[in-house]
Amino acid sequence: MSYRVGYLGPEATFTHMAVNRFFSDKTRIPYPTIPDCIDAAANGEIDFAVVPLENAIEGSVNITIDYLIHEQPLTIVGEITVPVRQHLLVHPNHAAVWKDVQAVYSHPHAIAQCHKFLNTHVKGVPTGDMTSTSAAAKYVKEHPEQVIAAIANEAAAQKYGLTIVQQDIHTHQNNHTKFIVLHNGQAEVLSNEQEPRVEKTTWMIMLPSDYAGALYQVLAAFAWRKLNLSKIESRPMKTGLGNYFFLIDVEGSYDNVLQHGVKMELEALGCSVTLLGNYPCYSL
Structure with a gap:
């Protein structure tokens, strides 16, 4: 089947790299923003949307989480993790004088990931988002x-004919970004030539108001069943100060978690529990 896969563009970004490697035989369509890409999947323009969710250094991509929760509640059907290598690129005419650059441009996350290099080698040079x-x-x-x-990757250097004057300028070498694959409804199970690293279930949980010890009881429902939580994150509900929901990633299939009655126990505590997806996780 010929799927259409949308992604946060333009070409030669890390999102594009993830899509090229995972969906190499599919039609790939870039979108200028994360909301545009998610909207396209919700409206049926594309079959899958691939957007960044979390960077190992800079943390969660809040616009992805908030738009998915508050605007377009699509289903997470896959996760792709790719290594991030940031390089310093200049026009070939200026390769010999790169230390005299008058400004450095990149995405804010990339600039933050390379702050040590910038502060050491081009100290005081302004950066542009x-x-x-x-x-x-x-x-x-x-x-x-x-x-x-x-600051960009090797694919960007090749696409635009720039010279890489300094390689791997990111401060932390163990730098990876997670991308989620979204679908409007239940999709076929994603598959790749390699085996998934793990299967994961993601839930959104809203605690009952004015309930002392509610979060502790939520976590206990997983702990005594020996279910591993790989991530717990709180985000504002945008309904007033102090109102939050929690995103919880559980390693294992949804059926296995349900089999242990976690959802029923949480709802008995007065929590609202929403399944965001049960999906395979790949590392490329």
Whole structure:
């Protein structure tokens, strides 16, 4: 079956890299923003949407979480983790004088991931935020008269004909980004040539108001059943100060968790429990 896969563009971003490697035989369509990509999946323009969820250094991508919860409640059907390697790119005309760059452009997360290098090698040089690392590389390409640089990946350097003057400038070497695959409804199980690293179930849980010890009891429902929680994160409900929901990732299939009656126990405590997805997780 020929699926259409949307992703946070433009080309030569890390999202594009993840899509190319996982959906190499599918039609791939870039979208300028995360909401645009998610909306396209909700409206049936595409079959799957691939958007960033979390970076190992900078943490969660809040716009993805908030839009998924508050605007377009799609189903998570897969997770793809890719390594992130950030390089310093300049126009070939300025490769010999890269230390004299007048500005460095990139996505805010990429700039933050490379703060130690920037502070050491181009200290005091202003940075400029762009919508993506690829957009930063394109900007450098389009302004050859300026001695400026971009932080981006190797694919961006190749696409825009830039020179990599410093490789792997990210501060922490164990840098990875997780992307989630979204679908409007129940989709076929995602498959890849490699085996999934783990199967995961993600729940959104809202605690009952004014209930002392409610979070403790929620966690206990998983703990005494020896179910491993790989992530717990709180986000504001946007209904007033102090109102939060929790995202909980449980390793294992949804059927296995249900079999132990966790959902029934949580609802008996007065919690609202919503399944966001049960899906395979791949590391590329």
